[in-house]
Amino acid sequence: MTGFAFELTHRDGLARRGRMTTPHGAVETPAFMPVGPQGAVKAVTSDELAAYGTQIVLANTYHLHVRPGHELIAELGGLHRFMNWSGPILTDSGGFQVFSMKGLTKLDEDGVTFRSHIDGSLHRLTPESSMEIQSALGSDVAMVLDHCPPLPAARDEVELASKRTTRWARRSRDAYRGPGVPFGIVQGGTDEALRERSAAEIVALDFPGYAIGGVSVGEPPEAIARVARFTAELLPEARPRYLMGVGRPEDLVEAVAAGIDLFDCVMPTRNARNGTLFTSEGKLNIKREQYRRDPSPLDPSCGCETCAHYSRAYLRHLFVSNEILASRLNTIHNLAFYLGLMMKLREAVASGSFAAFRETFLAPR
């Protein structure tokens, strides 16, 4: 656990403002982690990530394991050097992709066997091998392998998955050899009793940080907010709390209200490539005819490169013309929006004005 620490600097209601220190630098929380599935946040460079306030990046163990392979990345000096990102990196366990990408061929107490979506080759992931892969990648935070049941799932199934998640969490913790720290994951679906039991078991394993898993698999937003609220309260105050895979800007605000510190989601980057852009006045689909002659920036209150230099009319033209630059400029804007939102949330919590910020942000427009 060398070089890892977490301190809370402010509280405002249940919302928290803190600082997570890692071997590759500090992360001011609450923080959003852009997702780089294959060792690159799609369409942007690591310099741009930093320029718009990215503090920590999430990379997918599954993707990097099947291509180019974690041994190759280790041989080349680790993921930080490989992707030219000198800040903190969090890696997931690979389990989420295995459970959700339909490559799963066998699930047993020891682990999961799956076929690569690239070439159909067979791979085996166990709590121990997942941590070994993450060690090879050199991430600052490594997630334990969890059993993430798909929705809808019977209560029995969720309960079995939660219990297995605990057993796998212990094995993951015991197997992990750094260079970062392992985070535990609480499962239990949307069931309060199951979440309570899972949280108690995982917290008993004494992880440096805790994630709330098994959300963002298709539940309505209210369910995500509810699970975040009651699960956050079950986690130790002094450790960082990470709500995995969430979500929309309003979901982030609600989760911060519940006391969550860390987030990741492909939404800003994926939506950007689909032409859906987040603005201070709501979402906007740039391919709509109404923007054909629109000389105004995407979001007049945004200072990103895209809004500073380009009109909606130009961005629409790039999008309908399939220009690569469309993905790029849209991604920059959406990331700037998410990262700017996190900065505002941190400021609101620090200044004790979070409730007002939340009310304004969530007010119907």
Place this chain on the structure above:
Amino acid sequence: MTGFAFELTHRDGLARRGRMTTPHGAVETPAFMPVGPQGAVKAVTSDELAAYGTQIVLANTYHLHVRPGHELIAELGGLHRFMNWSGPILTDSGGFQVFSMKGLTKLDEDGVTFRSHIDGSLHRLTPESSMEIQSALGSDVAMVLDHCPPLPAARDEVELASKRTTRWARRSRDAYRGPGVPFGIVQGGTDEALRERSAAEIVALDFPGYAIGGVSVGEPPEAIARVARFTAELLPEARPRYLMGVGRPEDLVEAVAAGIDLFDCVMPTRNARNGTLFTSEGKLNIKREQYRRDPSPLDPSCGCETCAHYSRAYLRHLFVSNEILASRLNTIHNLAFYLGLMMKLREAVASGSFAAFRETFLAPR
């Protein structure tokens, strides 16, 4: 012709070093123009273009006419503002695309009728309408509409096309109302006599600059160099000379040796997206297995962002993983290579060492 000038500052053999002044700033020649077919140089921003030494951009009249339409661009303040490029822009006439994209439905003395490759709609391009479109775009250099016969073409056909090019050049010149200047185009295929006649006719029309057209349509490199050599000598010393659509790095060096000042080609950007990269040690195909574990930069003697921050192994991973960032980082490198080559050529001509530079550059590696 307000704001346009050309001065030669150095000569070294037939090679020339000069400065072309336009309403949007000066261009040190010999210069290479990156191509932005749809109002964007694919995968890069205008700030990056400038950062790597782009002085002037070429945009395609055909593409911008069919989408989003030149009236729309004019309404939004012109192409410079639309694409956020404050430097000089040269537009082609649209003719090359019409003749080469198989949308041509009718060719007569007045002009060409063609179907849009986007929606099949019928469009008419005449010398007058091409200049009107280019005026609406607001380019600094507008090319006359020429008749560019495909290869192989019978001598008769080339001769007819050359004569028509002269008639169209006169109409284009007379119709053009600014804001830039029109350049004439010499046709005549690979036939010296036809080139000679075409050059005499076009030069008699007294254009501010002259292009050599009808090359780069499939001839062998030797033919391009030969045509450049004998056609350049037919053009007035005091006006800029532009070899359209050329070419490979070695073609540029040979054409500069012949006294050419301006170039455009999609090769650096298109090859980048296909994984073919230009380096000081020759071409390199980044998807080859041999680069899988290669920790070295693309080109150790290059200072671009791609070479400064990323390994061949990472660039190969991005390419085989279909990451947008691959197109982007590869494009930055190839443009840096081309623009860096032009800078070296300018320095060589200015210092009187062009012959030595040429010999070294063209020596077998």
